[in-house]
Amino acid sequence: MGVELVFYATVVAYAVATVLFFRYLARPAGGADTRKMGPRVLAVAAVLHAAYVCLASVIANVCPVKSIHFVASIAALLATGLYLAMRRRWNIDALGAFVAPVSLTFVLGSRFVGAADPAVGGGLLAVHVTVNVLGDALFLLASGTAVLYLVEERRLKQKRASSVFGKLPPLDALDLAEHRLLLIGFPLLTLGIITGTAWAHRIETGSPAEMARALFAYATWVLFAAVLVLRALLGWRGRRAAYGTIAGFLFAVAVLVVYLIRGPLGGAGGAT
Amino acid sequence: MIVVVGLSHREAPLEVRERLAVEADGVAGLLRGLLSCPAIREALCVSTCNRIEIYAVGQQDSDEHTRAAVEAVQNALVELAGRNGAEGIVPYLKTHVRRDAVLHLFRVAASLDSLVVGEPQILGQMREALETAKTAGGIGKYLDRATNRALHVAKRVRTETAIGEGQMSIASVAVDLARQIFGELTGRTALLVGAGEMAEGAAKLLVKAGAKLLVVNRSPERARQLALEFGGGSRPWEELATALVDADVVIASTSAKGFVVTRATVGKAMKARRGRSLFFIDIAVPRDIDPAVNDIDNVYLYDIDNLSNLVAESMQGRRAEAERAEELVQHEANAFGTWTETLGVTATIVALRAKVRASLAAEVERTLTGRLKHLADGDRKALETMVDAAVNKLLHTPTTRIKALAADPRGDDLVKAVHHLFDLADTVRDIEAAQANDPPAKEEETSSPDAPATRAPAGASPGASSDAATLADVRERGTFGR
Numbered sequence: 087m088g089v090e091l092v093f094y095a096t097v098v099a100y101a102v103a104t105v106l107f108f109r110y111l112a113r114p115a116g117g118a119d120t121r122k123m124g125p126r127v128l129a130v131a132a133v134l135h136a137a138y139v140c141l142a143s144v145i146a147n148v149c150p151v152k153s154i155h156f157v158a159s160i161a162a163l164l165a166t167g168l169y170l171a172m173r174r175r176w177n178i179d180a181l182g183a184f185v186a187p188v189s190l191t192f193v194l195g196s197r198f199v200g201a202a203d204p205a206v207g208g209g210l211l212a213v214h215v216t217v218n219v220l221g222d223a224l225f226l227l228a229s230g231t232a233v234l235y236l237v238e239e240r241r242l243k244q245k246r247a248s249s250v251f252g253k254l255p256p257l258d259a260l261d262l263a264e265h266r267l268l269l270i271g272f273p274l275l276t277l278g279i280i281t282g283t284a285w286a287h288r289i290e291t292g293s294p295a296e297m298a299r300a301l302f303a304y305a306t307w308v309l310f311a312a313v314l315v316l317r318a319l320l321g322w323r324g325r326r327a328a329y330g331t332i333a334g335f336l337f338a339v340a341v342l343v344v345y346l347i348r349g350p351l352g353g354a355g356g357a358t
Numbered sequence: 359m360i361v362v363v364g365l366s367h368r369e370a371p372l373e374v375r376e377r378l379a380v381e382a383d384g385v386a387g388l389l390r391g392l393l394s395c396p397a398i399r400e401a402l403c404v405s406t407c408n409r410i411e412i413y414a415v416g417q418q419d420s421d422e423h424t425r426a427a428v429e430a431v432q433n434a435l436v437e438l439a440g441r442n443g444a445e446g447i448v449p450y451l452k453t454h455v456r457r458d459a460v461l462h463l464f465r466v467a468a469s470l471d472s473l474v475v476g477e478p479q480i481l482g483q484m485r486e487a488l489e490t491a492k493t494a495g496g497i498g499k500y501l502d503r504a505t506n507r508a509l510h511v512a513k514r515v516r517t518e519t520a521i522g523e524g525q526m527s528i529a530s531v532a533v534d535l536a537r538q539i540f541g542e543l544t545g546r547t548a549l550l551v552g553a554g555e556m557a558e559g560a561a562k563l564l565v566k567a568g569a570k571l572l573v574v575n576r577s578p579e580r581a582r583q584l585a586l587e588f589g590g591g592s593r594p595w596e597e598l599a600t601a602l603v604d605a606d607v608v609i610a611s612t613s614a615k616g617f618v619v620t621r622a623t624v625g626k627a628m629k630a631r632r633g634r635s636l637f638f639i640d641i642a643v644p645r646d647i648d649p650a651v652n653d654i655d656n657v658y659l660y661d662i663d664n665l666s667n668l669v670a671e672s673m674q675g676r677r678a679e680a681e682r683a684e685e686l687v688q689h690e691a692n693a694f695g696t697w698t699e700t701l702g703v704t705a706t707i708v709a710l711r712a713k714v715r716a717s718l719a720a721e722v723e724r725t726l727t728g729r730l731k732h733l734a735d736g737d738r739k740a741l742e743t744m745v746d747a748a749v750n751k752l753l754h755t756p757t758t759r760i761k762a763l764a765a766d767p768r769g770d771d772l773v774k775a776v777h778h779l780f781d782l783a784d785t786v787r788d789i790e791a792a793q794a795n796d797p798p799a800k801e802e803e804t805s806s807p808d809a810p811a812t813r814a815p816a817g818a819s820p821g822a823s824s825d826a827a828t829l830a831d832v833r834e835r836g837t838f839g840r
Contacts, residue, residue: 257635
């Protein structure tokens with residue numbers, strides 16, 4: 087009963103934070119109070135979320151990182167934590183309007199998608215899931231900044247004034263934050279690919295789900311690698327990097343979707 | 359009588375307006391050309407980045423002369439555009455005549471027709487236009503009065519309404535946009551290409567925000583001078599392309615006829631910059647920067663219309679003040695219209711008063727040199743005063759009624775009757791010819807908006823002072839001298 091209460095409190099807190107962020111962006115001027123309230127409520131939601139994950143894991147008697155049930159939920163929690171930690175330093179306050187609703191969706195998703203927690207064992211798999219969850223959290227934030235970048239860039243190119251004028255982070259700050267998030271997430275993704283490949287090689291099921299997961303995972307890695315390399319070599323930044331980041335994140339989500347729908351037993355431990 | 363022909367941001371996009379862009383020397387030449395045309399007696403050209411309009415006064419106040427004046431001004435504008443391509447200009451030209459033209463002039467001066475309602479620059483631009491027209495010999499009695507009233511109205515609007523308060527300038531919006539792209543501007547480089555007044559304003563704000571200034575100008579001396587003023591560096595004009603590699607914000611405001619920054623130049627610069635964002639602010643008309651550069655990734659280009667639109671949208675809350683200002687302008691335009699209408703009967707009134715006074719004065723003079731020659735100077739003065747008072751009293755009602763019917767179709771019959779009864783036709787013609795050739799009186803309103811009250815009695819119509827002045831002339835030529 088207590089766990090249920092914490093779950094619903096988490097959902098309500100994320101929902102309120104979402105409304106506060108959107109309200110701040112939608113108001114034509116001012117909104118300083120709403121600006122402060124959004125991150126505060128989101129922080130409360132993150133604390134409740136962490137409490138829910140811990141309580142639910144204890145009751146289910148399973149380590150969260152070994153639980154498919156919590157993978158997406160924990161990725162969202164980590165993304166929220168990262169956002170709260172970096173929002174001032176990287177000048178990405180408005181990204182909360184992306185993080186809050188996505189976290190809300192993932193929390194609800196973890197509840198209703200994937201009914202049971204199959205037993206996932208082995209140290210290698212624990213490392214694999216941990217790095218991938220961390221990586222997904224970073225890519226979630228990176229794709230959020232990429233979306234904001236595209237919105238802001240389009241407005242500036244088309245010379246449109248809007249109520250969010252001056253409220254979204256500067257373009258360069260978004261571009262830099264997105265690049266940094268990819269830079270941190272990419273080694274984790276690489277480690278996830280290596281551990282996933284090793285695990286897949288060990289169990290050798292060769293099921294279609296496993297093949298699809300591996301394919302999407304490699305595509306994710308190639309896309310993120312291309313974004314980083316082209317930026318370093320040819321100066322591909324801004325819009326092109328944003329599109330690449332969003333595409334990479336969609337592949338990462340595809341891996342997760344296959345994972346959640348088919349479960350690890352379709353080939354326990356895909357590439358991510 | 360007065361007509362205005364031209365186009366503005368309301369009906370013509372920037373690519374049309376820039377075909378009619380003309381410098382101060384060009385404006386003077388344009389006006390001289392117009393004034394050599396028999397249909398035009400007076401002419402004034404208001405040329406800004408948002409409009410080019412020519413105000414002209416025809417030879418006489420008739421439909422035929424008004425049409426001829428409109429045609430002459432239209433031809434002048436088409437000829438002006440001819441250098442850059444006159445095709446398609448005519449549909450954009452708007453024409454106002456008589457009261458509508460005066461109202462338009464007042465609205466323009468009061469910044470009610472500006473893209474950014476309430477912006478202060480238009481007042482200075484109107485003064486410049488007036489000076490240029492004076493130099494070109496385009497200002498006569500009518501336009502002098504009209505433009506000075508317009509400046510007076512503009513000042514009233516600024517002081518009696520809050521239309522100019524909390525004004526966002528184009529320069530400040532440009533700096534806000536730069537912040538939207540780069541965030542903090544400390545350490546960024548602002549490149550000033552050319553040096554217009556507005557560009558310098560934007561550069562000043564960027565420097566204040568922490569940016570370094572780099573100046574590129576065709577005149578190396580001017581570039582050095584500006585760089586010194588803002589504590590920045592300067593580069594020769596030939597190094598503009600390399601300066602683009604180092605700059606983050608580029609403010610262009612040269613008077614070049616074509617693009618000084620092309621898409622190819624920016625494309626090369628962006629490769630060298632490895633895709634770093636570049637923000638162009640093009641304040642020049644005609645434009646300095648090829649609009650196609652906005653299509654390049656990470657390049658943002660805002661021209662004068664884009665910036666003005668953003669400012670205008672941010673000023674939506676000023677509608678109530680704008681409505682108050684419109685009422686004020688309308689009131690002033692009506693007062694001016696009344697003066698214009700009485701202008702047509704002024705010569706008749708002047709001639710009538712002069713005739714009556716001359717008759718009385720001649721009789722008094724004869725008596726003073728005959729039976730009353732023993733009178734002392736004091737008594738003679740008293741007689742002069744008595745004659746003046748008698749003329750005023752006698753003609754007060756006829757004068758008031760002639761003025762009252764000035765705007766009425768029956769007024770013409772009345773005026774003709776007066777001409778016939780007092781045999782005034784020749785005198786009226788002489789007075790009208792003298793009025794047309796008279797240089798305008800130095801208008802004190804340019805420096806003091808309340809000046810009319812010091813020239814004419816309080817509450818007097820604008821025409822009253824004119825009557826008084828002309829009567830004073832008649833009196834000076836007068837008949838009481840010994």
